[in-house]
Amino acid sequence: MRPSISTLAVVLLTGSFSSLCHASEIQIQADTELQRKPNIVLILTDDQDVGTLQRRFLPNIFDKLVDHGVSYDNFFAPVSVCCPSRVSLLRAQYAHNHNVTFVSRPWGGWEIFNEYNYVNHTLADFVQNAGYSTWYTGKLMNGHTVDNCERLPVSGFNSSDFLVDPYTYDYWNPAFSRDNGPAILHPNTYSTDLVKEKALKYLQQASRSDQPFFLTVAPIGPHSWITSNGREPDLNHPHMEIPAAAPRHATLFPTEQIPRTDSFNPDRAGGVSWVKHLPQANATVEAYWDEFYRGRLRALQAIDELVDAVVDQLDKIEQLDNTYIFYTSDNGYAIGSHRRQPGKTLGYEEDIHVPLIVRGPGVPLGLRDDVSSWGMVDLSKTIMKLTGAQADYVDDGRQIDLHQEKATMGDLVDTRSEITPLTSNAKHAISEYWVLGAEEGVFAAYRTVRVHHETEIKGYGPLTYSYSVWCTGERELYNLKKDPHQINNLLASLNSVGRFAPFDTLDGEDRPLIDGELQRILHRLDALMLVLKTCQGTICADPYSELLPPRYQQSDHATGFAALLDRDLDKYFARLPKVHFKECALGYHRALEQPEWDSRWATKWSSSSSSSSSSPEQSHLQVVLQSENWEA
Ligand SMILES: *[C@@H]1O[C@H](CO)[C@@H](O)[C@H](O)[C@H]1NC(C)=O
Ligand SMILES: *[C@@H]1O[C@H](CO)[C@@H](O)[C@H](O)[C@H]1NC(C)=O
Numbered sequence: 001m002r003p004s005i006s007t008l009a010v011v012l013l014t015g016s017f018s019s020l021c022h023a024s025e026i027q028i029q030a031d032t033e034l035q036r037k038p039n040i041v042l043i044l045t046d047d048q049d050v051g052t053l054q055r056r057f058l059p060n061i062f063d064k065l066v067d068h069g070v071s072y073d074n075f076f077a078p079v080s081v082c083c084p085s086r087v088s089l090l091r092a093q094y095a096h097n098h099n100v101t102f103v104s105r106p107w108g109g110w111e112i113f114n115e116y117n118y119v120n121h122t123l124a125d126f127v128q129n130a131g132y133s134t135w136y137t138g139k140l141m142n143g144h145t146v147d148n149c150e151r152l153p154v155s156g157f158n159s160s161d162f163l164v165d166p167y168t169y170d171y172w173n174p175a176f177s178r179d180n181g182p183a184i185l186h187p188n189t190y191s192t193d194l195v196k197e198k199a200l201k202y203l204q205q206a207s208r209s210d211q212p213f214f215l216t217v218a219p220i221g222p223h224s225w226i227t228s229n230g231r232e233p234d235l236n237h238p239h240m241e242i243p244a245a246a247p248r249h250a251t252l253f254p255t256e257q258i259p260r261t262d263s264f265n266p267d268r269a270g271g272v273s274w275v276k277h278l279p280q281a282n283a284t285v286e287a288y289w290d291e292f293y294r295g296r297l298r299a300l301q302a303i304d305e306l307v308d309a310v311v312d313q314l315d316k317i318e319q320l321d322n323t324y325i326f327y328t329s330d331n332g333y334a335i336g337s338h339r340r341q342p343g344k345t346l347g348y349e350e351d352i353h354v355p356l357i358v359r360g361p362g363v364p365l366g367l368r369d370d371v372s373s374w375g376m377v378d379l380s381k382t383i384m385k386l387t388g389a390q391a392d393y394v395d396d397g398r399q400i401d402l403h404q405e406k407a408t409m410g411d412l413v414d415t416r417s418e419i420t421p422l423t424s425n426a427k428h429a430i431s432e433y434w435v436l437g438a439e440e441g442v443f444a445a446y447r448t449v450r451v452h453h454e455t456e457i458k459g460y461g462p463l464t465y466s467y468s469v470w471c472t473g474e475r476e477l478y479n480l481k482k483d484p485h486q487i488n489n490l491l492a493s494l495n496s497v498g499r500f501a502p503f504d505t506l507d508g509e510d511r512p513l514i515d516g517e518l519q520r521i522l523h524r525l526d527a528l529m530l531v532l533k534t535c536q537g538t539i540c541a542d543p544y545s546e547l548l549p550p551r552y553q554q555s556d557h558a559t560g561f562a563a564l565l566d567r568d569l570d571k572y573f574a575r576l577p578k579v580h581f582k583e584c585a586l587g588y589h590r591a592l593e594q595p596e597w598d599s600r601w602a603t604k605w606s607s608s609s610s611s612s613s614s615s616p617e618q619s620h621l622q623v624v625l626q627s628e629n630w631e632a
């Protein structure tokens, strides 16, 4: 079906800001005498939103990982769809730099990955070059098929066993390509159990060598079930069904329901673009959604067992104390929120917010980090740092503070109820999206930035905002502190005025549609998005230094978003060009997303330009702005 509604969005999320506690003690796992570099085990699930991460659903994951490591409250998919997110993991790059923006041609998939010459230049290659043996079992990415798995070999692994299309999502009829060989079908075998067995064998094999190892285990759960019914599933018109459980889990959670938050199938439509036109679902549909949700929880059970088995196996081969185990997912998932059918591809919390848990040498036990904010690109960079690997291009990642060395904290928690303040300079994460909203058959693209800053900001307190700009000219702003389910778009009135309405637009009685204080924040959020939407390398990690005029630079980047709120900078931020799209289109086209951030806008600004008299710097700034020919 040809898409008819165009929607391109940029979403910016800001985090919360709260007070610091001073340290008591961090319990750190005994540092064993390390004979060799640490091993890495990465468990990557498919479409697992953070809402499923609960002890009563996933007891082994809590016992074996959460209680023995750090859980990150703010971890985000760089793109809320599998393939681009997985490429960000393999490349430590944002999608605006790797340009794999969808699951299929011409925007993404395994063949496009090859055409971009990314083979031999992946995380696995770099880690292997750093002296590791490298292993992978499960799904790599979309478009890796029975037809191309031999012709287009995956690089960087000592051994690999990949699920391949069109059988990747067939829980009961998976096909695997081992060591880039021909695909082998496994009829009537539960996919996740096979992935588990393969992972355990790889650990056994890896332990026979003196080399440290890097194993990725990527089961398909809790992705929708795409059945083959004896024939090859047609992935261009996939029939997605409720995920299939192993028989031993098929009747669990008989009465579990999707939490009825205020965003669940609301009486009043919310959001923008196609989301605001979704019809309210009736009781039959709601019942189906609940069954779908139970299917996801059931499909996660085999993964919970897999985690248990992997940890036990590491123990058995005497490598548990020298192994970092990461648990995450490629993107999130939504059912029923904003009246949506099951799926992903939007910039809302359900879609982009995914689990990250880590345990390993020197990682505090049972700690919940709700202060810092990270994404998949950072996880990739962290694995490079831990293994001594290095990309052969400029990557965009930050190293995650696994050992919480920059942390000051109160008591460790073994329940997830208590807040454990930490400091960290990581206050934002970005997500991006282009091309199709898969289920809905409409264009969709956006960038998501999440700024997270739990420290008190003078005059603001801790704050958490989610800001989106769409190619339709609509914008979304949610105060996540007050409105965690993103029901009340603070910019709805602006959207009703027209495309990209100026923030200071007045109503019929000459009153601003958007309150002045909110406008100030909005100008900053937009500016941050402007920098991040084309950032590369260290600018992605520290957009604040890029954005602040020189005399406002602070040595302590931990201030993050707070530093932008200086009132002396009101004019500077108000005059910066706003994030803008010429039109909606399929794919990432820079020409349609002008202007792009220009660092001269910051460096040519001086504090005198904030007064009303026009200084040379100010006229220069204006010249720079005008020469960019950006539209209002
Ligand atoms: C990204 O890929 C698409 C599809 O090939 C292409 O049209 C677009 O120009 C590329 N964008 C960039 C920024 O390279
Ligand atoms: C990757 O590297 C291997 C080993 O050097 C080489 O044989 C292969 O042709 C390379 N593949 C690509 C696509 O460059």
Ligand SMILES: *[C@@H]1O[C@H](CO)[C@@H](O)[C@H](O)[C@H]1NC(C)=O
Residues within 6 Å of the ligand: 128, 132, 133, 134, 157, 158, 209, 211
């Ligand atoms: C893994 O592959 C690398 C590169 O081919 C090789 O140097 C290393 O010896 C292999 N390790 C194991 C354990 O097979």
Ligand SMILES: *[C@@H]1O[C@H](CO)[C@@H](O)[C@H](O)[C@H]1NC(C)=O
Residues within 6 Å of the ligand: 282, 283, 284, 285
């Ligand atoms: C509920 O909605 C579905 C989907 O629109 C429709 O097929 C079904 O007939 C409706 N059921 C009732 C009882 O109205």
